[in-house]
Amino acid sequence: MARLIYSATASLDGFIAGPGGDMSWLTEHIGGENPTADRVLARTGAILVGRVTFGGDDPNAGTDAEGAFGGQYDGPVVVLTHRPPEEPPAGVEFATDLPTAVERAKALAGDRDVNVLGADVAAHCLDAGLLDEVLMFFAPVLLGDGTPIFRRPGGTRVRLKRLPGETEHWYRVVR
Template sequence: MAKMLYSVTMSLDGFIAGPDGDMSWLADYLGPNPEVEGLIGDIGALLVGRRTYGGDDPHRGTEKEGKAFGGGWDGPQFVLTHHAPDRPVPGVTFVGDIDGAVAASKAAAGEKYVNILGADIARQCVEIGALDEVLVCIAPVMIGDGVRLFDHPGGTHVKLERLSVSQAPLATNLWMRVVR
């Protein structure tokens, strides 16, 4: 059965996007990362939040714009939204509830990972007990404001177990498992 993995690049001060979802800061830190490159072949499906799906792209203005992992991955994508577009998008399924989105993406992923993209959808997966692992690539920058890696007003306690720590030229990678 597929595992649910939240993978993301984060600034040292805990932000995954700048104010208003700005991703331009990330462009300077999209370099070679063996951990991520090894992961890509193990991803069977993406589960994406609506703001992430329709949001800013660190590859804006390049041939990699709009492509998952800059074009390094291709496969089924599931977008959690209450407002699906009128026209179908090839390879993208729009789902209206978190339970349905998790079930559909896991079925599509088979024995591989469902890679979660977006802080809010990751938080929702935590709330329903669906998140299995977290891979955070920490970029050597502080951006000061924006979208946090994990934000749960009122707080919540999610115990994690470190699986690995690795270095890449432009990031330090922390891979964790959710302890149940």
């Protein structure tokens, strides 16, 4: 069964996007060899994303690297939103509630994983007990403000356990 994995690159002060959703800071920190990112991409059978992230800034816009995983991902996408468009783009499905979005993304992923993109959707999955793993990459930059890795005002403590044999910041959510 597909696992839900939240993966993102963050600044050292814990932001995955700068003020106003700015992602331009990421451009200088992507590229090169990254075996962990390659493994995640190979395991990803579907992407679950929120509407803000789906329609947001792409540091690679207008290049061959535009899109998820630096343009390397080519597969189904499920967008969680309260306002789905009347004409969805090809290969993209929209869901208006979390259980439906997760169920559909898992079905599309088959025996591979669902990669969760976007802090709000990841927090909703975590709060609903649906998130299985968290993988963070860190870029050597301090943004000072923006979208935090997780935004859960009043949220409860969540225990994570490092996955054996994996990179330092890849964790299983302990239930």
